[in-house]
Amino acid sequence: MSTAVGLTSLFFGIIGAMTAWAAVMPKHGSLDKLSMWYLGFSLTGSELAAFLATGGVLLGAAAWALGAGEHRLGQVALGLHVLAVAGLLLAIWRSRTAFAVLDRGLRGVLGDDYEQRIAADRRALVRRCLRPAAWWKPFSYRLPDVDWQRHIDYVAGAHEPNKQQRLDVLVGRDAPPGPRPVLVNIHGGGWKIGEKGTQAMPLLMHMARCGWLVVDADYRLSPGARMPDHIVDVKRAIAWTREHAAEYGGDPAFIAITGGSAGGHLVALAALTPHQKQWQPGFEQADTSVQVAVPFYGKYDVLEQAGADPTFANYLAEGVMPGPRAQHAALWQAMDPATQAADPGAPRRPPFLVVHGQYDVLIPLAEARWFVQRLRDTSPATELIYVEMPYAQHGFDVPHSLRAQLTVEALQRYLEFQYSRWRAARGAA
Template identity: 40%
Template sequence: MSWALLGVGVVAAAAVFNAYIPARLRWLIVPGFFAAWLTIELALHLLIGGAALVTWLALAGGLSDWRGGLGLGLCVVAGGGLVGLYLRSRGGAAALTEFYREAGIEAVGEVPRFPRSHIAIPWLTFHRRDVEVRRGVPFCEVAGQTLCLDVYSPRAPGRRRPAIVQVHGGAWFLGFKEYQGIPLLTHLARHGWVGFNVDYRLSPKATFPAHLIDVKRAIAWVREHADEYGVDPDFIVVTGGSAGGHLAALVGLTAGDPEYQPGFEAADTSVRAAVVFYGVLDLKNRKYRGLLERVVLKVRYAEHPELFLRASPIDRVHAGAPPFLVIHGSRDTLCAVEDARRFVAALRGVSHAPVRYLEMKGAEHAFDIFASVRTVPVIEAVERFLAAQHRDYLASMAASTAASVVESTVADAVANAGTNAVAAETAAAFAAGSAQAPAT
C-alpha cells in the first residue's frame, strides 16, 4: 500500500504542476493539455475524490514506511494546488463583471439559470430532459459524403425563434459535434433558441476552404428550413471553438463571398452575431504552420502566403462585420491568447458593430466542454450577450414596421385627400353647369 500511496502522490503532484506550468516540449503539448484541462476544470472533484482515496490507502497500511509518507506529503502539496486552481476558476467573476459593464447588459439574467447541479455532476450536461434533441439530420451531400446536424430546441412548439449554428473544433481533422458546444446549446434552448450542431468535411481528405464552405451550406440549409424548425430566418448567429472558432469567425467576416459558396452563390449566409471560443485567429502563427501546411491548406507558407492571409480571420476584419464576442483562456496551451487579443484590437479598429472580449484567467483550451464553476457563468454571459442582440433586432424590426405603417398611413391620407379634392371639384363643376342650363 505504501507503493500505491507513493504512486498516487507522484501522479497528483505531476498533474497539478502541469496545470500551473504547462509542458512545452512538442511531443508533450497535447497530452499535457488534456491533463491540465481535466485537472483545472475538475479541481474540486479531484480534491474530494483524492482525499477519499488517500484516506483509504493510509488506513489500509499505506503509511507503514517512508514511501507512504513521501506519497502523503506529495498528495498534501497537490491538494493545496487543487484548492488554488479551484479558487482561480471562481476568480473569473472580475472579468465577467467588466464584460457586463462594457456590454451594458444586466449580470442578473432571466430564469431559467443554468442548473448548478451540473457542476457537481458534469455528465448531466449531456442528458437534459428539458431540451429536445434530434440527431443526424442530413443537410447536404458533397464529395460522396452525407453531412448531418443535430438540432437542439425547446420542447414547446414555437415560431420565428432565434437560431444558433455551432461548429465543433478538432484541429480541422477530427472532432465530434455530439460532445462540443452542448452547455451553450442546451442553455439557449431553455431560453427559446433553436441550435444546430453541424458536421463539416475533415482534413486530410478535405482541403481548406472545404470546411468553411460546408458550414455555410449548413447556414443556408437552416434558412431554407426555417419554418420546419420554427426559426426566424432573419436571425441566425454562429459559434464555435478552436478550429470551429476559426470557421465561425470566418463565417461572420465573409458573408456572401462567392469564393466560399460554390454552387450556392445567391444563398444568404450572413449571421447576426459571432461568438468565438478560443479560436485560431491568425493562421500565420508558426505554432500552427506545420499542421496547416501538411494537413489543412496543403501548401507551404513560404510559397503561398496569400492563402494563409485569406484564411486568417485577423486579416479579414472589415467595417461591416456583425457583432463579435471573443472568449479565450489566459493559460490556453493550444491556441495563442495573444492572437485573440490582437484580433479583437484589429476588429475594434474598423468594425461599426460591438466587439466584446472575455478573457478567463487560468482557463485552458476547451474549458467549456462540460459544466464547471468557470463554464456556467461564461455560458450565462453568452446567453445574455446574444439576448441583447436579439432584443436590438426585434426593436429595429418594430421600428421599421412602425415607420412602414406611418408611411402607408400618410400615403393613404394624401391619396384620400387628392380623391376628395377631385370629387369636390367635379361636384362644383356639375352644380355650376346645372345653374346655367335653360329651364324645360
C-alpha cells in the same frame, strides 16, 4: 502496509499532484512537444477539479486505512494526495470569477443597464445554469426537457450523404411564444478531429432549454478534406439553418454563431465573409450572414502576422491546406480571419464577442489580443467585446464545471441582449 499498496498510492499521488500543478501554474514559451501533455493535465485539473478532488480524498483515505501513514513511502504518497486536493480546490476557487469577468466585459461595451434592455419576454427566459451535481458527471450533457434530434444531412440532393456533413438540432420541449432565435455551433479539433455533440454542450443544452433553437454542425475533416472545404461546409450549415429554422420553431432571420479553437477560426471567418460566392459552390444565392459571432480561443492568424509560429504553419501546410503557403498564397490569405477583417470592401461586420483563456497553451493569448486590435483598427464601427478568462485553459467550456456553467450564464445574457436589440431595431425599421 504492503509494497504494492504504497507504490499504487504513490503513483496516484504523483498523477494527482501533476494534474493540480498544471491546473494552477501557466506554461510559458512557444508551442512545443510538451504542450499537448501540459494541456491534458491542465485542462483536466482545472475543469474536472471537483471530480478529481473527490477521487483524491477517497484514494488518500483508502491509503490511510491500509496503513500508509506508518511507512515513509506511504507518508510521501499521502502528502502528494493532500497537495493534489489543495491544488484542485484552488483551481475551483479561481474559477468562481468567470461570470463577473464576462459581465464586466459586457458592461464595459453595452452599458451597465444592458440586462434591463433585454426584452421582458426574453428576460423571463434567463435562468441560472449552475448545477454543481453535474461537476461529478462532467460529460453527461443530455437534459430531459431538450429534444436532441441527431444526424440531419445539410447538403441537399447529395447522391451519397457524407457523415461529416450532418448536424444536430436541439429544441426545448417547453416552447416560448413566437419564433426562437438561432444559435449555431461549430466544433474544434485542429480541423482534423472532433464532432458535433461533444463541445460547448453545457452552453448548447442550456440555450435550447431557455428558448433558443440550437444547431450543432459537423464539417468535413482533414486530411481527407483541405481548405476551403471546412468553411464551405460551415456556410452550407448556415444556409441550411436559414432555410429550415422555421420548421423547428426558429427565427431564420437571426442566427448567432459560436465555436472554439478550429471552430473559433471558422466562426470568425464565416462572420467576416458572408455571401462570398467562391465559398458557396452550388448555393451562391443563399444568405450566409450571421447576426452575432462568439468565437472561443480561435486561431485567427494563419499568416504568422502576430509572430512567427513555424510549428503551426507546418501543421497547416502538411494536413489542412492544399500545400505550403508559398504555393497557395491566395488561399492562405483568404482563410486568414485577420486578413478578412482588414478588407475595406467587406460587408458590415456583426457584433463580436471574443473569449480567450489566459492559460491557453495551444493558441497564445497574444494572438487573440492582436486579432482583436486588428478588428478595432480596421473595423471601428464593429461592436467588439474581448474577454480574457482568468486561469482558463484551451477547451475550458467543454465539460461541466463551475467555470463553464458561469460562462454560460453570462453568455445567455449577452445573446438575449443581442436578440432583443436586433428585434427592436427590426420592428422600428
